[in-house]
Amino acid sequence: MNNLVSISGGNDSIAMLQWVIENRQHFPEDRFVATYINTGWAVSWWAERMVKVGEFCEENDIEYVEIKPDLGFEDLVRKKGGFPNKIHKWCTQELKVKPSIKWRKENKLTPKNTILFTGVRADESIRRSKYTSTDEREGYDVINPIVYLNDEQRNELVLKTGFDVLPTRSSECHPCIYEASKTKLRNIEEDRIELIHNIELDVTDYQNARRKMQKNPKYNPDEIFTMFPSANLGGNGKGGIKEQVKWANSARGKYMLGQDDMFCDEQFGYCGD
Ligand code: SF4
Numbered sequence: 403m404n405n406l407v408s409i410s411g412g413n414d415s416i417a418m419l420q421w422v423i424e425n426r427q428h429f430p431e432d433r434f435v436a437t438y439i440n441t442g443w444a445v446s447w448w449a450e451r452m453v454k455v456g457e458f459c460e461e462n463d464i465e466y467v468e469i470k471p472d473l474g475f476e477d478l479v480r481k482k483g484g485f486p487n488k489i490h491k492w493c494t495q496e497l498k499v500k501p502s503i504k505w506r507k508e509n510k511l512t513p514k515n516t517i518l519f520t521g522v523r524a525d526e527s528i529r530r531s532k533y534t535s536t537d538e539r540e541g542y543d544v545i546n547p548i549v550y551l552n553d554e555q556r557n558e559l560v561l562k563t564g565f566d567v568l569p570t571r572s573s574e575c576h577p578c579i580y581e582a583s584k585t586k587l588r589n590i591e592e593d594r595i596e597l598i599h600n601i602e603l604d605v606t607d608y609q610n611a612r613r614k615m616q617k618n619p620k621y622n623p624d625e626i627f628t629m630f631p632s633a634n635l636g637g638n639g640k641g642g643i644k645e646q647v648k649w650a651n652s653a654r655g656k657y658m659l660g661q662d663d664m665f666c667d668e669q670f671g672y673c674g675d
Pocket of ligand 1: 441493497498574575577578579580672673674
């Protein structure tokens with residue numbers, strides 16, 4: 403049997419790898435493969451971390467595979483002419499689900515010969531609180547080995563690996579479309595702010611030209627099509643990333659308590675820790 407351990411490189415992923423190591427005797431004949439999807443949008447230091455995660459896997463008889471979608475986050479945004487958002491949330495599907503399915507197909511890993519392992523945990527969110535240790539995804543049997551662990555128990559597993567416990571969620575997307583809180587905006591790397599700003603300018607040119615051509619009543623040449631079009635952000639979220647980060651760093655403004663806890667809950671096991 404093939405066991406595909408779906409990892410993003412965050413704390414839950416590391417804890418799950420440790421769980422596999424500690425429980426390997428229950429799967430004596432099985433092959434374990436850790437799969438990481440490189441979205442092309444990770445924080446600057448993530449690639450280096452994933453090299454270490456890969457080495458850790460190999461040292462512990464777990465194969466390590468990096469799956470790359472044909473187009474990364476930036477290319478997809480440019481191709482589609484807009485950022486993903488909570489309504490048009492195509493990023494998980496395009497960056498993770500489709501490339502995973504394609505890779506499994508290419509490697510003949512079918513529901514008959516393969517089990518998926520995910521690092522979801524029930525105490526991550528209200529929706530995830532209903533998760534159990536077994537499930538089904540895309541026709542495959544799924545094992546969620548750390549589903550009932552709380553933060554403390556998860557951290558104990560992480561520390562056994564030699565990795566430190568990260569103070570944040572997984573950063574394989576930096577920023578994630580759900581990270582529109584003041585705190586998260588403050589922590590976006592300078593280069594990434596510049597990149598998002600440049601993409602916003604291109605997307606804005608495209609969308610405004612399109613609306614103008616179509617005589618769309620919503621056409622407004624001053625509208626900026628931003629990555630975070632949230633009314634909760636400074637300037638109604640319409641100022642673009644640079645304005646939003648400026649707002650996030652200012653003393654004034656409304657901070658939405660609880661926003662830090664938002665993340666993608668829809669396609670389980672693909673986005674999270
Ligand atoms: S981590 Fe966030 S930005 Fe990345 S694919 Fe998942 S929901 Fe989209």
